[in-house]
Structure formats: structure tokens, C-alpha cells
Amino acid sequence: MAEPRVTATGGGSPLLELTRMRILELTREPEAVFWVFVFPILLAGILGLAFRSRPPDPLPVAIVEGANSEARLAALAAAPDLNARVFSVSEARLALTRGRVVLVVSDDAVPSYAYDPANAESRAARLAVDAALQRGAGREDVFTAVTAEVTEPGSRYVDFLVPGLLGMNLMGTGMWGIGFSLVVARNGNLLKRLIAAPARRSHVLGAQLTSRLIFLIPEAGALLLFAYFALGVPMRGSVFLLTGISLLGAMAFSGLGLLAAARPKTIEGVSGIMNLVMVPMWIFSGTFFATERFPAAMQPFVQALPLTALNDALRAVMLEGVGLVPLLPELATLAVWGAVSFVIALKIFRWQ
Amino acid sequence: MKRYGDLVAVDGLDLEVHAGECFGMLGPNGAGKTTTVEVFEGLRVPDAGEVEVLGDRWQGDGLRLRSRLGIQLQETKFPEKLQVREVVRLFRSFYPRGLDVEAILDLVGLQEKAGAHVRGLSGGQKQRLSLGCALVGDPDLLFLDEPTTGLDPQSRRQTWEIVENFKARGRSVLLTTHYMEEAARLCDRVAVVDHGKVIAQGTPKELIASLGAEHVIEFAVNESAASAIDPALLRTLPSVEEAAPNGTGWRLTVREVHRAVPALLATLAERGAEPTQLTTHHATLEDVFMALTGRMLRDG
Numbered sequence: 100m101a102e103p104r105v106t107a108t109g110g111g112s113p114l115l116e117l118t119r120m121r122i123l124e125l126t127r128e129p130e131a132v133f134w135v136f137v138f139p140i141l142l143a144g145i146l147g148l149a150f151r152s153r154p155p156d157p158l159p160v161a162i163v164e165g166a167n168s169e170a171r172l173a174a175l176a177a178a179p180d181l182n183a184r185v186f187s188v189s190e191a192r193l194a195l196t197r198g199r200v201v202l203v204v205s206d207d208a209v210p211s212y213a214y215d216p217a218n219a220e221s222r223a224a225r226l227a228v229d230a231a232l233q234r235g236a237g238r239e240d241v242f243t244a245v246t247a248e249v250t251e252p253g254s255r256y257v258d259f260l261v262p263g264l265l266g267m268n269l270m271g272t273g274m275w276g277i278g279f280s281l282v283v284a285r286n287g288n289l290l291k292r293l294i295a296a297p298a299r300r301s302h303v304l305g306a307q308l309t310s311r312l313i314f315l316i317p318e319a320g321a322l323l324l325f326a327y328f329a330l331g332v333p334m335r336g337s338v339f340l341l342t343g344i345s346l347l348g349a350m351a352f353s354g355l356g357l358l359a360a361a362r363p364k365t366i367e368g369v370s371g372i373m374n375l376v377m378v379p380m381w382i383f384s385g386t387f388f389a390t391e392r393f394p395a396a397m398q399p400f401v402q403a404l405p406l407t408a409l410n411d412a413l414r415a416v417m418l419e420g421v422g423l424v425p426l427l428p429e430l431a432t433l434a435v436w437g438a439v440s441f442v443i444a445l446k447i448f449r450w451q
Numbered sequence: 452m453k454r455y456g457d458l459v460a461v462d463g464l465d466l467e468v469h470a471g472e473c474f475g476m477l478g479p480n481g482a483g484k485t486t487t488v489e490v491f492e493g494l495r496v497p498d499a500g501e502v503e504v505l506g507d508r509w510q511g512d513g514l515r516l517r518s519r520l521g522i523q524l525q526e527t528k529f530p531e532k533l534q535v536r537e538v539v540r541l542f543r544s545f546y547p548r549g550l551d552v553e554a555i556l557d558l559v560g561l562q563e564k565a566g567a568h569v570r571g572l573s574g575g576q577k578q579r580l581s582l583g584c585a586l587v588g589d590p591d592l593l594f595l596d597e598p599t600t601g602l603d604p605q606s607r608r609q610t611w612e613i614v615e616n617f618k619a620r621g622r623s624v625l626l627t628t629h630y631m632e633e634a635a636r637l638c639d640r641v642a643v644v645d646h647g648k649v650i651a652q653g654t655p656k657e658l659i660a661s662l663g664a665e666h667v668i669e670f671a672v673n674e675s676a677a678s679a680i681d682p683a684l685l686r687t688l689p690s691v692e693e694a695a696p697n698g699t700g701w702r703l704t705v706r707e708v709h710r711a712v713p714a715l716l717a718t719l720a721e722r723g724a725e726p727t728q729l730t731t732h733h734a735t736l737e738d739v740f741m742a743l744t745g746r747m748l749r750d751g
Contacts (some may be wrong), residue, residue: 283528
């Protein structure tokens with residue numbers, strides 16, 4: 100048998116080759132492509148559609164049938180904000196209880212209004228109904244105020260939602276992307292084989308992070324471009340700052356992913372840990388609704404979460420055009436989470 | 452760096468692999484072969500004792516030493532969606548010097564499968580890919596842990612040929628196996644391992660010779676007459692070295708089959724025992740293991 104030719108130049112850079120392997124693996128996984136690229140866009144699209152801005156609906160109001168109902172219906176018809184209909188006494192009660200109307204006008208000579216004072220729409224209806232009935236009964240307005248209607252772009256729900264979805268996606272892909280592939284590699288003895296062939300441990304883990312950051316660009320880019328062009332979500336701050344924050348966020352969650360995957364040998368094991376870490380953040384970190392809704396006692400916990408910091412920073416840049424300096428506390432939170440989890444993960448990492 | 456002699460030594464187990472030889476650890480599953488090999492490979496830290504590989508000791512990541520070794524683990528799941536060539540290329544990048552990716556694909560007979568995903572490979576092809584990744588750094592010493600377990604006979608022979616070619620280039624191999632044919636064919640020297648201990652060591656020839664006889668007769672008789680036969684009686688037969696019960700029958704180690712068989716049949720007839728089964732074969736490493744432990748290798 101001929102002696103095979105041995106060369107000292109045939110091999111590429113190990114870090115590059117390991118990174119290449121990760122990227123090839125990911126791009127050949129249709130499920131991964133769906134969850135990373137398609138899902139966030141789909142979610143933004145659907146939620147954007149559900150919560151799109153519409154002209155306000157007129158408030159539904161019931162008039163109790165009787166001697167005065169015709170005149171009152173005519174008076175309320177003159178008010179554009181109201182949608183009044185005539186009901187029998189019992190029907191009107193039922194409609195109010197079920198929320199189909201927000202206020203009931205009685206048939207008494209001097210009308211009484213039945214409504215829930217805790218409901219903002221009911222309170223608005225009370226003012227509009229009273230004004231319309233007074234006017235119908237002959238009251239003259241002393242003056243007519245000029246109204247200026249202001250619709251603030253960037254204040255829609257979808258504008259609030261998109262930065263949160265970006266943050267949530269950075270968390271999800273950072274943790275799953277790194278955690279899954281490491282546990283699968285450990286479970287199949289691949290990690291052990293890599294370090295047995297002399298791959299440097301730093302290269303094996305470094306490739307995970309590098310491929311993660313490379314993937315971030317199309318991933319965040321796709322969602323942001325879709326949001327900007329298709330949903331009209333504003334981009335008021337610096338794109339560079341937004342990119343920087345996304346990178347820092349991706350690093351922080353890669354660190355957490357590395358920590359979650361540092362020990363488990365099975366997918367079931369790592370999934371449990373991942374859910375334990377991520378579910379609280381889906382709820383508390385202000386992805387779908389503002390963190391201010393949680394009671395003051397919980398705020399220190401809520402604000403300390405890395406996803407809260409990331410979402411707040413992304414929102415501030417996109418919606419308010421905030422610069423770097425006011426965001427330093429959020430960025431510091433992310434950096435600390437990332438650094439601490441990295442250090443612990445490296446200390447306890449199981450290679451076989 | 453050419454210190455021939457002790458390529459690998461384990462103090463306490465007194466196991467040595469010489470340069471240019473193929474050394475086999477033969478033993479049943481769970482005998483501690485993998486643990487021992489992983490200590491050699493620097494993947495496990497021994498609780499006591501010392502390991503020397505290629506004149507070097509394990510410390511830190513041992514990258515410099517590792518670049519001269521080829522290590523195949525008992526089972527490695529390579530990423531399913533990678534192509535065969537991509538996997539070899541990845542492993543080539545870990546070694547400062549080594550073979551061309553294409554040369555390795557030729558060597559392990561995977562040139563035709565170079566563009567196939569790992570997922571689509573047969574068990575034998577996966578094993579050869581694993582072997583290719585262990586050979587890509589042109590190692591001085593190759594570790595193979597159960598290289599043909601679970602393979603069909605043809606894949607097994609292909610693997611053996613690859614190892615023989617590697618050996619023919621003057622390189623050393625340490626392999627573990629529980630197939631005695633594999634040890635007999637590939638290994639210059641064999642250590643028989645059981646319960647974490649080396650119970651015999653030598654060339655396959657020496658080990659077989661240690662039985663004192665080269666042939667084995669196995670027989671069984673009709674049940675009613677079975678109690679009329681005992682090992683002491685069998686040992687008195689001409690040319691018989693050793694006799695022991697074997698399942699429902701007996702097993703004799705004999706020097707000359709043509710002298711032992713007629714005497715055996717005569718004795719059985721005398722005692723009114725009817726042979727229900729009688730076979731003879733050349734003694735193998737399996738018989739060595741049997742003689743040492745009273746168990747078969749494949750029984751574990």
C-alpha cells in the first residue's frame with residue numbers, strides 16, 4: 100500500500116471549521132429556520148392584525164321603552180359617539196349585565212342612568228348621553244370648543260410588541276440554540292470525541308457563540324425589516340445602538356444557555372432547566388404587556404431579569420430614540436447576567 | 452522522540468504496548484476495557500498509578516500529545532445533517548499535520564459517500580467515518596474501542612483491512628474487543644481482561660499454547676446416562692489435558708483428536724451412554740477465556 104501523503108497545511112482554522120459546522124447544521128434544520136426566522140414575523144403579523152388601530156367604536160347605550168323613548172332616541176342619534184337602541188326594561192338590564200351596552204337610560208320624566216362607574220367606557224357614555232339629552236331638551240351650549248385630534252405613531256400595541264418580540268426571540272434562540280446542540284453533542288459522545296481529537300475547549304464553546312452572533316444578524320434583521328415596512332413600527336434611535344444592544348442581549352442569553360446546558364446529559368434534562376429559566380421571563384419581562392402592571396413589591400425582581408433589561412432597552416431605542424447613556428443600567432444588567440453565567444458554566448461544564 | 456519500548460504503560464496493571472504492534476484487550480462487556488483505554492487516552496484521571504503515552508504524560512488538555520494520537524470512542528454520534536467530507540474536514544482542522552481529506556475518504560472507502568449526510572450512512576459506514584476521523588491526523592498510535600461491535604461480517608472485514616494497512620506502515624494500535632476472531636486476526640499481543648484485571652497476556656499463539664493442547668472436543672450424551680460420566684474419568688482418557696462440564700455436556704481440551712475420540716466413544720459405550728452431540732475444533736482465544744474464567748466471552 101502506498102504511503103499516504105502527509106501535509107502540514109491541509110487543515111483550516113479549528114474555530115472557523117467548528118463555527119461552519121454549527122451554521123451548516125442549523126441552516127439544514129428546517130424546524131430551526133422556522134422558529135428563528137418565520138415564527139417571530141408570523142407572531143408580529145398576527146398580533147399586529149389583532150390589535151391594529153381603528154377609529155373608536157361608538158358606545159352602545161340602551162334606552163328603556165316607554166313614553167319618552169322616541170324623543171330620547173332622536174336626541175341621542177345626534178351624538179356621533181353614541182349608538183343608542185330601545186330595549187324593554189328587562190332586556191336593557193340583561194344587556195348591561197352582559198356588557199352589550201355600557202349604560203341604560205330609564206324612561207322616567209327625569210331620566211336616571213344605570214352604569215358601572217369602574218368602567219371607563221360607561222363613564223364616557225354617561226357624559227355624552229347627559230349632554231345629548233340636555234341639548235335635546237333645549238339647553239344651549241355656551242361655546243363650541245375646537246378639537247384637535249392627535250394620533251401618536253409608535254403608541255400602538257404593535258409598536259410596543261415588536262421590540263418585546265425581538266427580545267423574546269433573542270432569549271429563545273440564544274438559549275435553545277446553544278443548549279440543545281451542546282446537550283445533543285454531549286449525549287452522542289461528540290463533545291468527548293472533539294476534545295479527544297485535539298480540539299481546544301475554548302474553540303468548541305467559542306464556535307457556539309460565534310455562530311450564534313452570526314445568526315443574530317439575519318434573525319433580528321428579518322423581524323425588524325418586516326416590522327418597519329409592513330407594520331410601520333418606528334425606528335427612532337440609532338440602528339447601531341440597537342444592533343449593539345441586540346448583540347449584548349444575545350451574548351447574555353448565550354451565557355445562560357451555556358449554563359443551562361453545562362451539566363445535563365439528556366434533552367429532557369436541559370428542557371426542564373430552560374423552561375424554568377424562560378417561563379418566568381415570558382410572563383414578567385414585559386414582552387406582551389408593560390412590567391408596570393406588576394405590584395411594586397415585585398418590581399425589584401421583575402427589573403433584575405435580563406429579558407426585562409433587554410426589552411426596556413430595545414423599546415427605548417426604537418420607540419423613544421433614547422441614546423446610549425440613559426440605557427447604561429439596562430446594559431449593565433445584561434452584561435452581569437452574561438458574565439456571571441459564563442464563568443459558572445465554564446467552571447461546572449461537563450465534557451463527557 | 453523515537454523512544455521505542457514503552458509506548459504506553461500502566462503501572463499496577465503492567466500493560467505495555469510496543470511501537471509498531473497491535474495490542475488487544477480482550478474481554479467480555481463490562482470487564483473495564485473502556486475505562487482502562489480512557490485512562491490511556493487522557494479522558495479519565497486514574498485514581499492511582501501512572502500512564503505514559505509516547506514517552507509523555509497527561510497534563511492539562513494535552514493538546515501536543517493528542518495531535519500524535521488517533522482516538523476512536525466506542526460510539527460517537529456525528530452531527531446528522533453534516534456531510535461525510537465536512538466531518539472529516541472538521542477533524543482535519545484539529546491536527547497541525549495530517550492527511551488530505553480526500554486521502555482519508557479513499558483510505559476508509561467513503562469516497563462515494565463523501566457528499567452524503569451522516570444520517571444516511573449504514574452502521575459500517577458510520578464506523579469507517581469514525582475511523583477516518585481518528586486517522587486524519589496521521590497518528591503514531593491509534594486507540595480503537597470496540598471498533599466492530601454491532602457490525603455485519605463484511606463491514607467488520609473492511610474495518611480490519613483499514614487497521615491492517617495502518618499497522619503495515621509501522622504504526623501502533625491499542626484496541627479493545629470482545630470478539631476473539633478480531634483479537635486473533637489483528638493483534639500481535641493480547642491481554643485477556645476480566646473484572647478489571649488482566650488475567651493473561653501474550654501473543655495469541657502463546658495464550659492458546661498455554662492450554663497445553665490445541666484441540667477442543669465438545670460433546671453431550673442422553674440425559675439418563677449423564678450421571679455416569681464425571682470429569683475425573685474423562686481426564687484419564689489418552690491425550691486429554693483438561694475436562695470440564697459445559698452447559699448440559701462436557702468440554703475436553705486434547706492434544707490429538709484422533710487418539711482421544713475413539714477412547715472417548717469406547718468409554719461412553721462402556722457406561723451405556725449414547726452421544727447426542729460431538730464436535731471438535733482448533734483451540735481459540737475463546738477457549739483460553741473459557742479455561743480461565745469458566746465463562747464464554749459473549750456471555751459477558
